[in-house]
Amino acid sequence: MTLTIQHDDLLPGRNFIAGQWREALEGQRFGVTDPATDAVFATVPDSGALDAAAALEAAHAAFPIWRAVPAKQRAQILNRWNALILAHQDDLGRLISREQGKPLAEGRGEVAYASSYVEWFAAEATRANGDVIPASVPGRRMFALREPVGVVAAITPWNFPAAMIARKIAPALAAGCTVVCKPAEDTPLTSLALVKLAEEAGVPAGVLNIVTASRERTPEVVDVWLDDPRVRKITFTGSTPVGKHLARRAADTLKRLSLELGGNAPFIVFEDADLDAAVEGLMVAKFRNGGQTCVSPNRVFVQSSVHDAFVEKLAARISALKVGPASDSASQIGPMINARAVDKIERHVQDAVARGAVTRVGGARLAALGPNYFAPTLLVGADGGMACACEETFGPMVAITRFETEADVTRAANDTPFGLAGYFYATDLRRIWRMAEALQTGLVGVNEGALAAEAAPFGGVKESGYGREGSVHGLDDYTQLKYVCQGQL
Numbered sequence: 093m094t095l096t097i098q099h100d101d102l103l104p105g106r107n108f109i110a111g112q113w114r115e116a117l118e119g120q121r122f123g124v125t126d127p128a129t130d131a132v133f134a135t136v137p138d139s140g141a142l143d144a145a146a147a148l149e150a151a152h153a154a155f156p157i158w159r160a161v162p163a164k165q166r167a168q169i170l171n172r173w174n175a176l177i178l179a180h181q182d183d184l185g186r187l188i189s190r191e192q193g194k195p196l197a198e199g200r201g202e203v204a205y206a207s208s209y210v211e212w213f214a215a216e217a218t219r220a221n222g223d224v225i226p227a228s229v230p231g232r233r234m235f236a237l238r239e240p241v242g243v244v245a246a247i248t249p250w251n252f253p254a255a256m257i258a259r260k261i262a263p264a265l266a267a268g269c270t271v272v273c274k275p276a277e278d279t280p281l282t283s284l285a286l287v288k289l290a291e292e293a294g295v296p297a298g299v300l301n302i303v304t305a306s307r308e309r310t311p312e313v314v315d316v317w318l319d320d321p322r323v324r325k326i327t328f329t330g331s332t333p334v335g336k337h338l339a340r341r342a343a344d345t346l347k348r349l350s351l352e353l354g355g356n357a358p359f360i361v362f363e364d365a366d367l368d369a370a371v372e373g374l375m376v377a378k379f380r381n382g383g384q385t386c387v388s389p390n391r392v393f394v395q396s397s398v399h400d401a402f403v404e405k406l407a408a409r410i411s412a413l414k415v416g417p418a419s420d421s422a423s424q425i426g427p428m429i430n431a432r433a434v435d436k437i438e439r440h441v442q443d444a445v446a447r448g449a450v451t452r453v454g455g456a457r458l459a460a461l462g463p464n465y466f467a468p469t470l471l472v473g474a475d476g477g478m479a480c481a482c483e484e485t486f487g488p489m490v491a492i493t494r495f496e497t498e499a500d501v502t503r504a505a506n507d508t509p510f511g512l513a514g515y516f517y518a519t520d521l522r523r524i525w526r527m528a529e530a531l532q533t534g535l536v537g538v539n540e541g542a543l544a545a546e547a548a549p550f551g552g553v554k555e556s557g558y559g560r561e562g563s564v565h566g567l568d569d570y571t572q573l574k575y576v577c578q579g580q581l
């Protein structure tokens with residue numbers, strides 16, 4: 093199977109600013125690599141401050157026009173965009189797999205996931221109601237109008253190059269905001285393809301602008317948007333250190349922020365759990381996208397009495413995983429995104445083993461497949477002092493910690509600065525509610541490993557960030573309330 097794109101027009105290969113496909117003003121380009129081989133297979137503009145400023149100028153000029161477009165019309169444009177995304181599901185899926193490395197079934201699945209957000213926010217656009225407030229004195233009427241915040245800067249990650257763009261751009265456009273976007277340097281092609289389809293769907297010139305930049309030049313682009321008071325909101329998915337940097341810099345102009353940052357998700361298996369369901373839930377949650385997912389379980393706790401049985405079942409499932417390039421339809425785990433990602437997993441395995449963990453499955457690179465492959469790995473005997481318990485591994489590695497009591501595991505699960513997702517498997521209803529309430533995370537999976545849905549509020553607590561994406565709350569971060577009081581009636 094090849095990952096060739098059927099429709100070349102999905103590969104514009106340039107920035108999109110003010111309704112025009114443009115080279116970077118300084119003319120530079122950088123290479124996009126195939127994570128399966130590290131070979132460069134495409135190039136895109138390496139933009140700098142001038143391009144970022146041009147994109148912002150366009151978004152700022154388009155804002156009064158776009159916010160005045162009736163919500164129903166904005167919704168129709170989003171629906172057309174969604175239809176085009178679905179019509180190109182195969183090509184977009186191949187593109188995601190090519191530049192990101194995930195198996196093709198997951199690439200196609202991600203397109204459907206992205207589409208679900210566009211469809212959702214098209215509908216939400218027409219429901220962005222304000223309030224009529226009972227007046228406190230006679231002769232007065234009081235209203236709360238919901239208005240778009242203005243220009244939004246969307247900075248998106250490489251692990252879900254289509255879904256994360258959709259989850260940020262669709263609510264922004266639905267609310268009446270205009271957008272400047274900088275996609276991750278590892279996966280710019282999917283983002284450009286989505287913007288191409290948005291153009292085809294009728295998003296007016298200047299409303300949606302995108303500039304690509306290499307890792308080295310990204311700060312130059314983002315700094316322009318951070319410093320300019322006309323950008324009223326930053327939406328970012330990525331690491332906690334970068335999120336903190338953005339929050340500090342955005343403080344000068346008091347921009348709104350939605351930050352979906354790193355996680356360190358606990359996955360807890362209690363002795364009253366259905367062990368087979370728990371194994372399946374962990375496989376889904378952990379090995380989706382090769383573990384390169386913010387909500388991926390990072391610390392797996394198993395109660396002593398079921399520990400050995402659980403480990404045996406899990407070892408059998410992990411050993412059977414097929415690793416290979418996305419172009420092989422049998423692959424279930426693709427390459428990691430780049431060499432840094434593989435180095436980190438290797439460091440976590442080595443650290444855990446040096447501190448007493450035992451490798452049950454995998455534990456090493458799969459260099460014969462290519463530069464960025466790591467074997468699905470199962471370690472037992474992990475503890476809270478290991479690097480894999482303190483940092484997000486972001487790879488196909490499960491490290492199991494044994495626990496004795498609910499109180500112990502609750503303490504351990506919450507003993508982290510992060511709080512994005514948490515999972516547990518149990519059948520006792522009282523325990524289920526105790527744990528659902530006790531976990532300090534923004535998302536909780538109870539007997540469920542696949543949490544995400546466009547109708548659900550996605551986001552974290554603590555140092556995993558703030559703001560919610562998706563759901564009926566998903567427009568809140570892109571709108572502000574204006575109180576209007578009319579007197580003399």
Ligand code: SIN
Nearest residue numbers: 251329385386387544
């Ligand atoms: C993420 O990893 O940032 C998003 C994962 C998801 O939407 O499930």
